[in-house]
Amino acid sequence: MDAEAQESFREFVANRSSALLRTAVLLSGGDRHAGEDLLQNALIKAAGRWHRIDEPEAYVRQVLYRQQISRWRLKWRARELSVAEPPDVGADGEASAAAELRLLMRGALARLTARQRTVLVLRYFEDLPEAEVARVLGCSVGTVRSTTHRSLARLRALAPELGALGPAGGERRPSDDYSPVEVRS
Known part of the structure; x- marks a missing residue:
């Protein structure tokens, strides 16, 4: 990787890694360490192909999704998630x-x-x-x-x-994937 591409990659990581990490943590079930591993592996793959990537964020997200799919296809045993007690309600x-x-x-x-x-x-x-x-x-x-x-x-x-x-009174929000259909008798 030449100096210009290296600087571009570093800038991308500095600007987008926190948003990508949030996605990786959610994909890994809230396990921050697994999310960090997932993101690190995705960034390593992106770094190797950096000069050929047109949309870096879309590429890294795609790698995140596919790596997570590969992980659950391997059927790894779920590890117990340890969390501290939630904080007391304060001021x-x-x-x-x-x-x-x-x-x-x-x-x-x-x-x-x-x-x-x-x-x-x-x-x-x-x-x-x-x-x-x-x-x-x-x-x-x-x-x-x-x-x-x-x-x-x-x-x-x-x-x-x-x-x-959710919405009050059990109201359902129509899906954005469907357009209204007129029904004629």
Whole structure:
């Protein structure tokens, strides 16, 4: 790698590594160390091909997704996640409530299968449409839809207190993937 490409790569890592790390941690079920390993491996692959990459962030994210898919296909045994007790509610109740919510979400996501977690991260954290998630995972759109449905149902069962955060009165937000259809009699 020449000096210009090396400087470009360093700048990319400095500017985008925190956002990429958040995605990697979510993909690895909240395990920061596994997320760091996932990101480091993706950046190593990107560095080797840096002069041929047109969109570096898209490339690194694609490598992250594919590496995570490879990890759960290997069916590694899930390691226990050790976390400290959540902080006591102090003067700043909102901050501790947000921390409790993050811990609750992390715990619930960690109890999903790697495939379920990956689909939810791609759909709702990365905000990818179903067709793009299907392309990334190498499956059909129907598989993405059914996996998303089952994953959300399991997430609701694992952490029912998350249901209070959704739309009021059980309202459902229409999916952005579908356009309204006029029905004629």
